[in-house]
Amino acid sequence: MAQKRVLIVGGGAIGLAIGWRLARAGCAAALFDRGRVGHSASWASAGMLSPLSEVQFEEEDLLHLGLKGLAVYPEFVSELEADTGCCVGYRRDGVLLVGITQDDLEYLKFRYRYQRDLGLSVAYLSGDEAREREPHLSAQVSAAVWCPGDHQVDNRHLVRALRKGLVAAGGEVFEEMGVDELLIDGTRVRGVRVGEEVFEGDTVVLASGCWSRLIPGLPDCARPPVRPVRGQIMRLAMTEDFALNTMVWYSRVATSTVAYLVPKDNGHLVLGATSEEMGFDEDVTAGGMFELLRAAWEVVPGVYDLPVVESLAGLRPGSRDDAPILGETPIEGLIMATGHYRKGILLTPLTALSIAEVILERRTPALIQPFGIDRFGL
């Protein structure tokens, strides 16, 4: 059997993971990124793997995708770490959803009942019970929902390891080489053009996040309805006498602010994230930082004295219904792996395994069937 040649457009966690799975399965995988691999939305993520705490009303398909995404994580990580010798910082911390005001508490209770009705393993805690679990919580925190099944990974270690795995398995990474045109013959993909150079392939995977609909040559029927949703984050440096045990998630109802605090093995504390419809603007703003700092300080006052290491913004790829866009398209050989919105890191293993199955076995797993581009009726 001739070696399958797969071109991957976009070098975030999703594209890298697909490339790694295909390369280790014997494909000739080549990945193109217009910038630095792994340095867009994947870099700005906090690496939360939190389908339980993030569950949204009326999104049960997406919840099940997320739960399955989390379920396949440990084995995926084991294989990746074995392939590469890298540690990607997979941790089973659990998330505390916390609230302060009466409005926050009403919201927490509402969420808790919804989570419980879905059969998720969560517990409602008093403020004191929450502080037993995480002593750095403010005395103002009056209740919490404990989601022990939510985990995390170091998103930056993850993209580094995926890249290493891809290259070690014989894949190629073309960095700072944006795809200038998708080449299609009739209804079949033929390859991509980068500058004057043409790369031919049997399969092209579109994994360019919020930029996915902008690749020249994409026909309307295969142009994914994705848009950028800006997320600003900050990284603080934890000190020896200050280190969180759990992830903390705070919905500040009064201002519709969502903020989470995610401690990392390297001593960083990630504060995330705004959610802003600002087009392709990647600025970090005064207001974004202000909201993050205020929310973090309210629930974990000890952050006040921590040094600020970094602040940056990433652009999440939100689709029209906020769910990912996965699998085949009307163009033969053109595969979608985009629109992961807030769940890109969580769904990286599941997406990679599923898309590899689509490409290698010509079979679309049932789990991703609801997430095809056909649902938009383009």
Added chain:
Amino acid sequence: MAQKRVLIVGGGAIGLAIGWRLARAGCAAALFDRGRVGHSASWASAGMLSPLSEVQFEEEDLLHLGLKGLAVYPEFVSELEADTGCCVGYRRDGVLLVGITQDDLEYLKFRYRYQRDLGLSVAYLSGDEAREREPHLSAQVSAAVWCPGDHQVDNRHLVRALRKGLVAAGGEVFEEMGVDELLIDGTRVRGVRVGEEVFEGDTVVLASGCWSRLIPGLPDCARPPVRPVRGQIMRLAMTEDFALNTMVWYSRVATSTVAYLVPKDNGHLVLGATSEEMGFDEDVTAGGMFELLRAAWEVVPGVYDLPVVESLAGLRPGSRDDAPILGETPIEGLIMATGHYRKGILLTPLTALSIAEVILERRTPALIQPFGIDRFGL
């Protein structure tokens, strides 16, 4: 007459300005800095020249020094710009001291009466009158004191121009060459040692800001009582539809926060500054940024959407009585020019002119006589 050889320890605005004045007067001036010239406290300053708005109770000597410091600025700037061809962004914006709460207003009135009793040209404005002057002020601002006599300079342009002027006049700049020892023969200064190398000089000027007391070889009688007072600042990028006309100064009484907003010619808006006794810690912290952003947003809500360009901390040199330490010492040839605390940029010209007079004319101007190191009885 043999050429006088002057060694200057410290390359902030003060040291550079002294070097420039001495070099253009014919001295052989050599300046040493342990880091990048102009990149410590001078870089983190907002460049406010605001003796009126910053006047503190019971500091009338210092007020007169500041007023004189401002009075000599225009001619100093003219000479520097003529010498170097640089523009240092001298602007006569004026400062609006603003308040929101009843406590803020009581404080504003108290300050206003004190300023008026001192004969300063200031005006008490209603919130609406203040907004006529600066339409970007929040509707929450309920009163203001207008200080039209306060000016500003671009502190970064200033240090660049001073360095250029110093070098153009034949002076030498030794960057990233910290002085390892002050060399003294009996009661007379002989020079400095940097690594293995000895530089001899008739005069040594100590202008190392908060590091001034740490130079090895300094005898107790000439060790200035200075300490670092951390100031965190941020720089935002103003947009076309958002540009402040005036400087805004806000004393947020409820939290003892002082914040000011200073628009620069390059489109930056400087937000300053915390005032923290944290030793030599130069971290930018979550709490520091939070306080600046909250205060700025309260009085000028339009800052919310502005991109954050930079955040950094500088260490002001505060002396035991918060006034500068200027002039001769018990060690012949050893001259102090340190301890300028919040007024380093304001007092740069006056300090340079006065210290040049001390060195060239062997005469201590009356204005700086109250600020000698002898006042501490070391």
